[in-house]
Amino acid sequence: xxxSAVPAVHDRAARPRSLSGSSRHDQLFRAxxxxxxxxxxVLIVMLLIVLVRGADPAIRKFGLHFIVDSTWDPIAxxxxxxxxxxxxxxTSLLALVIAVPLSLGVAIYLTEFAPEMVRKPIAMTxxxxxxxxxxxxGLWGVFVLMPILRTAVFPLLxxxxxxxxxxxxxxxxxxxxxxxxxxxxxxxPFIMSVSREVxxxxxxxxxxxxxxxxxxxxxxxxxxxxxxxxxxxxxxxILGLGRALGETMAVTMLxxxxxxxxxxxxxPGYTMAAVIANEFAEAQDRMHFAAMTYVALVLFxxxxxxxxxxxxxxxxxxxxxxxxxKEL
Amino acid sequence: xTATLEPPVAATPIMVPRVTFEPRDAEPEPIATxxxxxxxxxxxxxxxxxxxxxxxxxxxxxxxxxxxxxxxxCGKSTFLRSINRMNDLISGTRVEGEIVVEGxxxxxxxxxxxxxxxxxxxxxxxxxxxxxxxxxxVAYGPALNALCSRRDLPDLVEQCLRRAALWDExxxxxxxxxxxxxxxxxxxxxxxxxxxNQPTVLLMDEPCSALDPIATQRVEELIFELKRDYTIVIVTxxxxxxxxxxxFTGFFDRGGLLVELGGTNQIFTNPKHERxxxxxxxxxx
Ligand SMILES: Nc1ncnc2c1ncn2[C@@H]1O[C@H](COP(=O)(O)OP(=O)(O)O)[C@@H](O)[C@H]1O
Ligand SMILES: [Mg+2]
Numbered sequence: 001x002x003x004s005a006v007p008a009v010h011d012r013a014a015r016p017r018s019l020s021g022s023s024r025h026d027q028l029f030r031a032x033x034x035x036x037x038x039x040x041x042v043l044i045v046m047l048l049i050v051l052v053r054g055a056d057p058a059i060r061k062f063g064l065h066f067i068v069d070s071t072w073d074p075i076a077x078x079x080x081x082x083x084x085x086x087x088x089x090x091t092s093l094l095a096l097v098i099a100v101p102l103s104l105g106v107a108i109y110l111t112e113f114a115p116e117m118v119r120k121p122i123a124m125t126x127x128x129x130x131x132x133x134x135x136x137x138g139l140w141g142v143f144v145l146m147p148i149l150r151t152a153v154f155p156l157l158x159x160x161x162x163x164x165x166x167x168x169x170x171x172x173x174x175x176x177x178x179x180x181x182x183x184x185x186x187x188x189p190f191i192m193s194v195s196r197e198v199x200x201x202x203x204x205x206x207x208x209x210x211x212x213x214x215x216x217x218x219x220x221x222x223x224x225x226x227x228x229x230x231x232x233x234x235x236x237x238i239l240g241l242g243r244a245l246g247e248t249m250a251v252t253m254l255x256x257x258x259x260x261x262x263x264x265x266x267x268p269g270y271t272m273a274a275v276i277a278n279e280f281a282e283a284q285d286r287m288h289f290a291a292m293t294y295v296a297l298v299l300f301x302x303x304x305x306x307x308x309x310x311x312x313x314x315x316x317x318x319x320x321x322x323x324x325x326k327e328l
Numbered sequence: 329x330t331a332t333l334e335p336p337v338a339a340t341p342i343m344v345p346r347v348t349f350e351p352r353d354a355e356p357e358p359i360a361t362x363x364x365x366x367x368x369x370x371x372x373x374x375x376x377x378x379x380x381x382x383x384x385x386x387x388x389x390x391x392x393x394x395x396x397x398x399x400x401x402c403g404k405s406t407f408l409r410s411i412n413r414m415n416d417l418i419s420g421t422r423v424e425g426e427i428v429v430e431g432x433x434x435x436x437x438x439x440x441x442x443x444x445x446x447x448x449x450x451x452x453x454x455x456x457x458x459x460x461x462x463x464x465x466v467a468y469g470p471a472l473n474a475l476c477s478r479r480d481l482p483d484l485v486e487q488c489l490r491r492a493a494l495w496d497e498x499x500x501x502x503x504x505x506x507x508x509x510x511x512x513x514x515x516x517x518x519x520x521x522x523x524x525n526q527p528t529v530l531l532m533d534e535p536c537s538a539l540d541p542i543a544t545q546r547v548e549e550l551i552f553e554l555k556r557d558y559t560i561v562i563v564t565x566x567x568x569x570x571x572x573x574x575x576f577t578g579f580f581d582r583g584g585l586l587v588e589l590g591g592t593n594q595i596f597t598n599p600k601h602e603r604x605x606x607x608x609x610x611x612x613x
Contacts, residue, residue: 116419203456204417205452205454205456206456206458207417208414208417208450208452208456209452209456209457209458209518209521210458210468211414211417211445212412212414212445212449212450212452212522213445213446213449213468213469213472213473213521213522213524213525214442214443214445214446214469214472214473214525215442215472216442219472223468223472224458227458227459227460228458228459
């Protein structure tokens, strides 16, 4: 982009002058863009430096043991992030388990089966859902979703799946499962609208190829269209996962905020993002503050590692047998 | 939607052609008049309000190549895609008249579309292999339609690739992605994929228009080979191609009218209609 000399193409007579003129502009433009691009890695490094320096006392005191330790006692000055890490990963994973099938179902319905008239309106409504601030989702979760879950859904789950340890015990309301459900609702618009775009980008020739070979509409979706779009769909899921990992407000309003690991999903839990949001203002002593910064550092690294792994997965999937879909 | 003029035709394949089709007289082609694979009677087609085909009637004999030529936008693709009902994908379309393929009325209420499309293969203008392996592309149809046992699938795939004159080029890399093949190879793979379904009819919509001359020649040779076993209908706007590969040629004119259909020699040397002659001699189109 930066090296193209547009005026020279239009005006041959003025070629040398305009070429040199534009190349000076080009250089400036290029320098600005390069600076912008460099700002990102610089920001990341600075962020890391701040996190590491802030967390330094906690890193010295607890070391790597921090991530497998379960005590969180600000009075005694003992900290461990294990329940937080588990809570973050567990809620995000559960949210994906709930959100992915639903979102893909809606995206496939919208691109392949829905009547032409309703496609656009529904898609636009979904995109609107993605723009709602998460604290609003949190409020709705507390006042609407949680009562429904507590009185209807959770008891039903317990009576049907109660033989599993995950669905046993007292039903409080605020719980890992409630947080996962609100997370699922929050990431669904992203997964839906991105996978819808990806499915729309599948060339019609692929649909026709499948149908002309005797596939039914559903078989065409299953055997040709979704496989063609698979790396893009994976990208959509990862986008959703990224949102779920970092989501703070709605989760902290529904998860119950307890530093515990309990097998039952009906029990309260905690996440890394939630603990930072909740305790940051109250952190009095240095070690509490350092421990929280350490949590932030771990959250940062977990997010980076998961995203890198996901990129690798997409890369491998799109290379294997030659995917048609473009990567996100 | 469907106005069937007559009830679906019974097993007897011998039908009196309604119009226009005349087998070549001067050539010793072993085609009996009765051996018809496709019969089209008074077929009209609309995209919404726009009529794309007007009262088309023609017959297509078995195991021969019938070429459809005509200026751009005259409805050749629409006609071809009506035969396997690919136009069903487009909303707001409407048909009148009847198309009968091997005794089954395509727009009749009793048609099993999946089985019909399995018997009537289609090759598209642009090669459209699936982004799967070469093997999986050819195996797609037979696996989907459960045409042969899992054990026999490799043999079938090999056979189809051989028939499509592609086997020697890909035998060592059946697991490689089909999208890595050249354009001409991809198109032959698409032909092999269509053959995998063991069809009786092959519809080809300008199968060479995206290919270079050498790849085009290979595909043309292939078409010539395949007509021994398959009924082939090919749309082309390349008249030399029609003259080279086809036994019969039909000329469509603007507005979706079939002007005439006859032996390829006759159409190119002694056309009955002025419009046909004008088109063939390059005075329009
Ligand atoms: N999907 C469509 N919707 C509306 N009109 C169409 C569509 N496809 C083709 N047509 C119209 O139908 C006519 C015939 O098109 P087509 O069958 O593609 O012609 P050909 O293959 O002979 O070039 C053209 O006028 C074209 O504009
Ligand atoms: Mg066409």
